Amino acid sequence: MEPSCRAQAAPRVSVQRFCRLLDMASSLHQGPYPLVPIPQALLSTMAVFHTYSGCRGSLRKVDLKTLINRELLQFVQEIRDPETLERLFRDLDTNGDLQIDFQEYATLVAMLTAACRTFFIQKQAE
Numbered sequence: 001m002e003p004s005c006r007a008q009a010a011p012r013v014s015v016q017r018f019c020r021l022l023d024m025a026s027s028l029h030q031g032p033y034p035l036v037p038i039p040q041a042l043l044s045t046m047a048v049f050h051t052y053s054g055c056r057g058s059l060r061k062v063d064l065k066t067l068i069n070r071e072l073l074q075f076v077q078e079i080r081d082p083e084t085l086e087r088l089f090r091d092l093d094t095n096g097d098l099q100i101d102f103q104e105y106a107t108l109v110a111m112l113t114a115a116c117r118t119f120f121i122q123k124q125a126e
């Protein structure tokens, strides 16, 4: 952990433990068997969260906006106005602590996955 991370408030979930799990999961990728799609998707989901949450272990509004605008533009429109960001953040922050933890982020990923599936089923029916 970098020294600057120690000065910040301790996250509710141990970042060290999260990083160890992520490293362990990533090492599976180097094993004799290639990862199948679902484990690969889970690792990517965790890695993206970790990239934008950093040593805090949670996303702030600015982190959420950056994550969406950099990683999800194929699925959602770019967030430009503060009201859209505010509404999305408020909807995801179910415990009201002004941070998006991994579980709240996972809700966003699940909602996007369901919306994409609906979209593709409708497109297939046309």
Ligand SMILES: [Ca+2]
Residues within 6 Å of the ligand: 092, 093, 094, 095, 096, 097, 098, 099, 100, 101, 104
């Ligand atoms: Ca929260």
